[in-house]
Every structure is written in structure tokens, then in C-alpha cells.
Amino acid sequence: MRYLAIAAACMALTWSALAGANAAEVEVKMLNKGEKGVMVFEPDLVRIQPGDSVRFVAVNKGHDAQSIEGMVPEGAEPFAGEMSKDVTVAFTVPGVYGVKCKPHYPMGMVALVVVGTPTNTDEAKAVKHPGKAKKAFEALFEEYGKTASQ
Secondary structure (H helix, E strand, O other): OHHHHHHHHHHHHHHHHHHHHOOOEEEEEEEEEEOOEEEEEEOOEEEEOOOOEEEEEEOOOOOOOEEOOOOOOOOOOOOEOOOOOOEEEEOOOOEEEEEEOHHHHHHOOEEEEEEOOOOOHHHHHOOOOOOOHHHHHHHHHHHHHHHHOO
């Protein structure tokens, strides 16, 4: 009986290790200047599966990555990285996540992370944003809409 318990424990450990090994990690750079202009996340639209991670890399100092209130699906935890430091976020709940750099949010430094098949797209689109962030999210949702139908 003891051997069966040990074998079951070994199988459980192997299964959890294999499940974690299938998770992907996407890198998003926090930049003073990128392909789309100044104060940007690059890429600013990321599609991943539940269990995957996004590593926000502080290529340039003075940036952070944090979730936007109202743009996190129900059941998911909000996140906030530290200024000028990399942060890795594991996304386990399907949905649309809005991301901002707090000091550059009004300048339009935002990103959209789409996890699996989202159920909170309408709620996320309804969130109000300051300054250039409004137009940046309009463009991101338009880009997401085009690729979602493919």
C-alpha cells in the first residue's frame, strides 16, 4: 500500500512539472521610444493562454507595469510592478487585461493582454482613460478585433 502512495505522489509531481513546462512567457519591453513613438510598451498587444506569463522588462528607467482598475476579469488579481524593475505576471484567468505605466499613463503608455477567450471585453472597453491613453486603447481594441476574427 505504501508503494502505491509513493507512486501516486511521484505521478502528481511529474504531472504538475509537465503542466508548468507547457506555459509560455512573453517579453514586453517598457521603452522611452519604440516603433509606435515615445513612452510605449512593445509589443502593446499580447495574446496568451491561461497559465502563460508576461515579463515586463524595464529596458529604460522610470517605468512600471500595473493593471488598470476595471480592466481585469472577475476572479483575477490586480498587479503592480515596482518602478524601473522587471516584473513577471502569470495570467491564469481568461480575459482582457489593461496595463499601464503609472507615470506615463496619460501619455498613452498602455498595453492590452488578451488571455484565452475573454468574457470581459465590453467591460474593459467601457473604462475611461486620461489623455492619449483613450486613443491608444481604441486602437488596441480595434487591432484586437481584427485579429480575433481571423
